[in-house]
Amino acid sequence: xxxxxxxxxxxxxxxxxxxxxxxxxxxxxxxxxxxxxxxxxxxxxxxxxxxxxxxxxxxxxxxxxxxxxxxxxxxxxxxxxxxxxxxxxxxxxxxxxxxxxxxxxxxxxxxxxxxxxxxxxxxxxxxxxxxxxxxxxxxxxxxxxxxxxxxxxxxxxxxxxxxxxxxxxxxxxxxxxxxxxxxxxxxxxxxxxxxxxxxxxxxxxxxxxxxxxxxxxxxxxxxxxxxxxxxxxxxxxxxxxxxxxxxxxxxxxxxxxxxxxxxxxxxxxxxxxxxxxxxxxxxxxxxxxxxxxxxxxxxxxxxxxxxxxxxxxxxxxxxxxxxxxxxxxxxxxxxxxxxxxxxxxxxxxxxxxxxxxxxxxxxxxxxxxxxxxxxxxxxxxxxxxxxxxxxxxxxxxxxxxxxxxxxxxxxxxxxxxxxxxxxxxxxxxxxxxxxxxxxxxxxxxxxxxxxxxxxxxxxxxxxxxxxxxxxxxxxxxxxxxxxxxxxxxxxxxxxxxxxxxxxxxxxxxxxxxxxxxxxxxxxxxxxxxxxxxxxxxxxxxxxxxxxxxxxxxxxxxxxxxxxxxxxxxxxxxxxxx
Numbered sequence: 090x091x092x093x094x095x096x097x098x099x100x101x102x103x104x105x106x107x108x109x110x111x112x113x114x115x116x117x118x119x120x121x122x123x124x125x126x127x128x129x130x131x132x133x134x135x136x137x138x139x140x141x142x143x144x145x146x147x148x149x150x151x152x153x154x155x156x157x158x159x160x161x162x163x164x165x166x167x168x169x170x171x172x173x174x175x176x177x178x179x180x181x182x183x184x185x186x187x188x189x190x191x192x193x194x195x196x197x198x199x200x201x202x203x204x205x206x207x208x209x210x211x212x213x214x215x216x217x218x219x220x221x222x223x224x225x226x227x228x229x230x231x232x233x234x235x236x237x238x239x240x241x242x243x244x245x246x247x248x249x250x251x252x253x254x255x256x257x258x259x260x261x262x263x264x265x266x267x268x269x270x271x272x273x274x275x276x277x278x279x280x281x282x283x284x285x286x287x288x289x290x291x292x293x294x295x296x297x298x299x300x301x302x303x304x305x306x307x308x309x310x311x312x313x314x315x316x317x318x319x320x321x322x323x324x325x326x327x328x329x330x331x332x333x334x335x336x337x338x339x340x341x342x343x344x345x346x347x348x349x350x351x352x353x354x355x356x357x358x359x360x361x362x363x364x365x366x367x368x369x370x371x372x373x374x375x376x377x378x379x380x381x382x383x384x385x386x387x388x389x390x391x392x393x394x395x396x397x398x399x400x401x402x403x404x405x406x407x408x409x410x411x412x413x414x415x416x417x418x419x420x421x422x423x424x425x426x427x428x429x430x431x432x433x434x435x436x437x438x439x440x441x442x443x444x445x446x447x448x449x450x451x452x453x454x455x456x457x458x459x460x461x462x463x464x465x466x467x468x469x470x471x472x473x474x475x476x477x478x479x480x481x482x483x484x485x486x487x488x489x490x491x492x493x494x495x496x497x498x499x500x501x502x503x504x505x506x507x508x509x510x511x512x513x514x515x516x517x518x519x520x521x522x523x524x525x526x527x528x529x530x531x532x533x534x535x536x537x538x539x540x541x542x543x544x545x546x547x548x549x550x551x552x553x554x555x556x557x558x559x560x561x562x563x564x565x566x567x568x569x570x571x572x573x574x575x576x577x578x579x580x581x582x583x584x585x586x587x588x589x590x591x592x593x594x595x596x597x598x599x600x601x602x603x604x605x606x607x608x609x610x611x612x613x614x615x616x617x618x619x620x621x622x623x624x625x626x627x628x629x630x631x632x633x634x635x636x637x638x639x640x641x642x643x644x645x646x647x648x649x650x651x652x653x654x655x656x657x658x659x660x661x662x663x664x665x666x
Contacts, residue, residue: 118480125477126499128525129544133518134363137510140517141356154357165342165358169365172331172339175256176324179263183320184313186264187271188306190411195279198393199404205412206276210269210652212415215422219625219641221262221333222634223421226430228253228261233421233438255336262330265415267323271316278312279305318373322366326507328608329622333629340509340608347513347612356517359510366505419645426638447639456640458617459624464647466535466620467603470542474599475592477543478550483584485551486558504548508608515541516612533615541609546599553595557588593654601648 144151158165194206215223227234230252253261282305290300331338339362346355396404426447428440450456481500485493503511519531519540531537569579585592607622614623621644628637 119484122477122480122484122500126496129540130499130503132523132525133511133514134506136518137356137514138360140353141360143353145353154354155361157354158358158361164337165339165354168337168339168342169361171337172325173365175259175263175331175336175338176321178260179267179324180317180320182260182264183268183271184317186268186411187275187316188309188313190268190272190408191275191279191312193404193408195276196394197404198395199401199408201405202393202408205408208412208416210273211419211649212266212269215266215419215641215645219422219425219629219637220266220418221258221330222629222637223418223425224253224258224262226421226425227417229258234417236438255334258334259327259331259336259338262334263324263327265418266330267320268415270319270323271313274316274319275309275312278309282308314373318370321369322505322507325362325366325369326509326608328507328509328611329626340507343509343513344612347516352513352517355513359507359513363506363510366507367502370505422638422641422645425634426642428635430634431632447635450636451639451643455619455624456636459619459621459640460643462535462618463604463621463644466539466542466618467600467606469539470546470603471596471600473539473543474547474550475596478547478595478599479554479585479588479592481547481551482554482558482588486555500551501548503544504546506545508545508606509612511541511545512609512612515609532613535618538610538613538618538620541613542603542606545606545609546602549598549602550592550595553591553598554588557591597651597654601651604644604647 141154142150142152144153157163158169160166194202212220226232229235232252235252290304295303326340327338328340328344330336332341332344339358343355343358343362346358424440427443427445430440432442433440451460481496484490485497515537516532519526519537522528522530531540569583574582604620605622606620607626610620611623611626614620619627621640625637625640625644628634628640
């Protein structure tokens with residue numbers, strides 16, 4: 090018989106099982122994740138907020154920097170309104186075009202449909218500054234397309250009367266650039282719609298238009314909302330396009346304030362821009378959580394309807410025309426890379442001569458260093474993101490713990506936060522020695538760029554690997570553990586091979602966006618750490634358009650190669666954007 094415990098022993102609290110915790114592999118996985126979150130998310134943005142409410146000398150707390158924004162006549166408030174107007178217009182345009190294209194590519198089958206679908210993501214690979222310049226060369230006051238239109242209308246190949254200005258240029262470039270976000274997300278939802286819903290509505294006498302607005306459109310709400318938040322956040326965070334178009338957007342105002350050494354003001358405006366992006370994300374998520382979409386994914390999916398006759402010709406024409414408009418800037422960049430734009434007269438429709446000297450210049454001097462830096466920084470950041478993202482995804486999907494939703498929000502928040510804000514936050518945080526910078530100063534070193542790229546783009550890996558874990562039955566790992574395999578052996582031999590497609594897709598997305606990153610690195614670079622986008626920016630402003638275009642084509646090839654690998658491994662349709 091067990092010995093009776095005294096009353097003091099009975100009320101004595103249980104000791105914490107430290108031994109069991111220390112022997113758990115999950116503890117040793119969670120520990121470095123917690124360090125990364127505190128060091129490279131919480132600490133930089135806490136420093137940003139603190140700087141935004143301190144005086145310029147740092148001696149007192151003040152809200153004066155925020156009052157600059159509250160004034161409706163201030164430069165910053167007007168710049169915010171301009172960015173907001175552009176974002177709303179771009180979201181509206183991409184939504185209408187995305188629904189139309191998604192309907193065309195998912196409901197109908199016509200020659201070249203699969204190839205055209207894959208090519209629809211091409212605008213994502215275009216480098217910002219060169220793409221903006223290509224649009225001006227096509228649709229500007231002396232653009233090829235606008236001059237051709239003027240020739241048809243007036244018989245003269247001269248200055249066009251209708252052309253892209255600053256505002257319309259930013260809207261046009263962003264609409265084409267971000268249309269793939271909306272198109273891919275809406276297509277993914279539309280492909281899973283149950284045709285029984287529409288057939289039931291038809292049998293009850295509803296017209297096609299009524300079915301679209303009352304049945305299809307509400308069921309597309311998750312895809313539209315997901316695409317809208319991506320487009321809205323990307324538009325508000327866009328830095329390169331408005332800077333090149335000389336459109337005073339909010340990100341440009343923040344950049345100019347930081348360059349003018351108004352760190353406190355730029356910090357305050359960065360906080361406001363971050364709050365705007367997070368507020369948009371919160372509104373969309375709240376909207377989705379309050380609605381039910383139980384009919385999605387049930388029943389059989391609708392096979393694409395084969396078109397014949399004039400309908401097939403019309404579908405092919407619409408798809409081809411859309412892709413031509415989207416891909417024409419890429420063709421313009423290729424043309425500019427083989428010529429000297431400054432010798433191209435406005436009276437000449439095509440360049441007077443072509444050469445390949447700009448491509449030879451890529452293998453020497455500043456251009457070669459930019460290529461090497463971009464590939465090195467993006468590769469290191471991707472390797473870090475793959476390890477970190479896999480661990481985070483494993484914890485989010487294989488463990489249940491208090492604060493799980495907070496962890497999910499924290500690890501993905503850097504993706505939603507604009508790159509300009511991340512750049513300002515990292516400058517403030519790592520311009521002094523701290524335990525988080527290992528006792529060194531990171532500003533003006535490659536480390537700060539790699540850290541910023543890693544933190545901003547790791548969300549791609551996390552979301553892709555989370556999706557892979559959710560499709561994988563946890564009982565497979567449990568069976569291996571029950572048969573005597575160690576946790577590390579089961580993870581290495583069973584788990585990793587099963588999540589490898591998502592890991593590849595997320596890692597490649599992290600890499601390609603790291604190569605093309607401008608808004609963060611333009612605040613962090615030095616002459617020794619210039620990357621491809623920064624060098625393109627400098628070349629464009631120095632009127633070296635040929636070299637900038639050649640460097641842009643190299644960037645396109647790097648990104649395009651990665652997208653081809655993604656398409657061959659997991660498919661373009663499965664991207665977790």
